Amino acid sequence: MPTLHWIGKDKVVNHHHDVPFHILDKKYSFPTDLSGFENLTGLNKIIHGDNLLALKALLPEYEGKIKCIYIDPPYNTGNENWVYNDNVNHPQIKKWLGQVVGREAEDLTRHDKWLCMMYPRLKLLHKLLADDGAIFISIDDNEVSHLRLIMDEVFGSGNFRNHIIIKRGTKSVQAQFDSIDKLGIACEHLVCYSKNISYKLPQFYFDLEEAKEGTWNNHWRGTDRPTMRYEIFGITPEEGQWRWGKQRSEIAIENYKKCENDIKNKNRVVNQKNIDDWYLLNAIEKEIDLLRLSKNNKPEHYIAPTDKKFGHNLWTDLMVNGTSEYNKYSEIKFDNPKNSKIIERIFKWVGGKSDIILDSFAGSGTTAHAVINLNKADGGNRKFILVEMEDYAENITAERVRRVGGEFDFYELGLPLFEEDGNLNEKVPTEKIREYIYFMETKALPNMGEAGYFLGKHSETAYYFYYEKESQTNLDYDFLSTIKIKAEQYVIYADNCLLTKAYMLEKHIIFKKIPRDISKL
Ligand SMILES: C[S@@+](CC[C@H](N)C(=O)[O-])C[C@H]1O[C@@H](n2cnc3c(N)ncnc32)[C@H](O)[C@@H]1O
Incomplete structure (x- = not known):
């Protein structure tokens, strides 16, 4: 497979493994914080911070769970006047490039920088995407060819x-x-990848602005199939063929007779409108066929009325820009928000009604707006997670979601879980470390009410986190005597273990060392 190379690539291909794990620090809930403590049950989230750290922080809870990702990353046009950093020159990203890519970063072109920025983020998005999920990325001519190659990778x-x-x-x-340098640009791109080759996209239709009434099609066609030349309405073609096999045609003739009789029995005229009404009432679910003789004595079959048209990849019925919609909800200027209809179309097409949808380049929050619109329209219960690095995450992104009636928890990126020397960060509340360990062990959330060192019981295994900020803890017989929970197996985190291997084997106890075994999770 052809692969793309750029300056700094070798430094970023595995960088997602080294990204430190930060906790997410909930600042408030909208409308109001009734519970008083962290709600981990998967409500809508808006996270303010660099998405590299935010995506890593989402991994324990959301790895493999996101059904649809939509991102609209900086297009890298080189236009610095945009409200957001379009050309990857944001001080945070520059600092990050300096740290990760090192001195080489000084020589990077804007394309190298963009690729260095995108690659580890795409790696994390890949991990978050569900096996039956798909990712959609908006992009324009500046980076589309590079994007396709790194997405392939x-x-x-x-x-x-x-x-x-x-x-x-x-x-x-x-x-x-x-004379001109090149043609004017009248389109942008939306690139779609799945997580698995076996994944099947649902069939896709465009909604027609006006529904089309039913029509009739010639039942004969010129392709030469002698076995499909049989008698209907006293006619047997000498060449060509009928469209359907004999049995299907005969059933369709009976169906039409029934349709005609039903209409006549209601003292109505057999016209196109009444045939369509009959079909929509009686046959649309079963998709039955109708076949009749036309006024010119030619067999013809029915094409049902429709408000849909078979779809394809030319979505030129939609404009990229959603400024007029955005302006309805904000007094603060934001250049080039996306048209929410694009994002609604994606989620309606590929997703279920209770999917979790992620946008890690959230901008003005169009993705959340699209999710809210769609839920209102079809009664769905989709959830969104947005990440935005700029400070306007609060007064543009979150404010728009508030104004369009969304509920969400607002987070800042919190402290790193580990110090640079690998020790647990003592400033992180113990509760957060407990959550992290239990989640990484079981993929379940700990019982908030559990006190002491017990984390919870999962699949007949009891988990303990024997940790004190100020002192070393020893897994010994004294500690075991405090355990009241009956389980088939015990996983116990502590600083040291004073039990013998034989005893642990006999009692089904697994010792895990703090912090070594936590950082391995
Ligand atoms: C093209 S805009 C997205 C616009 C959005 N789709 C809308 O309709 O409003 C890209 C956004 O990604 C944000 N962004 C860029 N790099 C980021 C990063 N590393 N982490 C989080 N957000 C980032 C920018 O600040 C900007 O708001």
């Missing part, structure tokens, strides 16, 4: 699904010149 080229074209407004400045 991170997600696998076999998981490439579509490159969708969306319309964007064109500028007519070029009209004054006789």
Whole structure:
């Protein structure tokens, strides 16, 4: 498979493993914080912070659970006047590049920088995506070819699904010149990859603005199949064929007779409108066929009325830009918010009604708006997780979600779980470390009410975190005598173990050392 190389690549390909694990620090809930403590049950989240750290922090709870990811990363146009950092020159990203890529970072072109920024984030997004999930990425000509190549690398080229074209407004400045550098750009791209090659996308239809009434199609066609030449309505074709096999045609003729009789029995005229009404009432679910003789004595079969049209990758019925919609909900300028209809179309197409949807380049929060719109329209219960690095995460992103009626918890990136020397960060509340360990061990959330060193019981294993900030803890007979929970196996974290191997084997006790075995989780 062809692969892309750029300056700094070797430093970032495995960087996602080294990204420190930070806790997420809940600041408030909207509408109000009734519970008083962290709600871990998967409510909507808006996280303020660099998505590299935020995505890593989401891993314990959400690895493999996100059904649909939509991201709209910086396009890297080189235009620094945008509200957000379009060309990866944000001080935080620059600092990060300096640390990760080192001195080489000084020589990077803007494309190298963009790739260094994107690669580890895509790796983490890949981990978060469910096996039956899909990721959609908005991008324009500046980075689309690079993006496709690194997506092939991170997600696998076999998981490439579509490159969708969306319309964007064109500028007519070029009209004054006789010769031009290139054609005006009238489209952007939406690139879609799945997590698994075996994943099947649901069928996709465009909604028609106006429903089309039923029509009739000639039942004969020219392809030569003698076995499909049989008698209906006293006609047997001498060449060509009927569209369907004999049995299907005969059933369709009976269906039409029934349809006609039903309409006549209601003292109605057999016209197209009444046939359509009959079909929508009686046959749409079963998708039955109808076949009749036309006024010109030619057999014809029915094409049902529809408000949908078979879809494809040209989504030029949608404009990329969603400024007018955004302006309804904010007085603060935000350049180039996306049209929420694009994002609604994606989620309606690929997702279920209770999916968790992630956008780690949230901007003005269009993804949350789309989720809220869609839930209102179809009664769904989709959840969103947004990450935004800029300080406007509060007064633009969260504010828009508030104004469109969304509920969410707002988080800041909290402290790292480990110090640089590998020890547990003593400033992190013990409760957070307990949650982390229990979740990483069991993929379940600890019982908030559990006191002392007991974390919880899962699949007949009892978990203990014997930890004191100020002193060393020893797993010994004294500690064991405090254990009241009956389980088939015990996993106990402590600083040291004073029990013999034979005793632990006999009592089904597994010792895990703090912090070594936590950092391995
Ligand atoms: C193109 S905008 C997204 C616009 C959004 N789709 C909308 O409709 O409003 C990209 C956003 O990603 C944010 N961003 C860039 N790098 C980031 C990072 N490392 N972590 C989190 N957010 C980041 C930018 O601040 C910007 O708001």
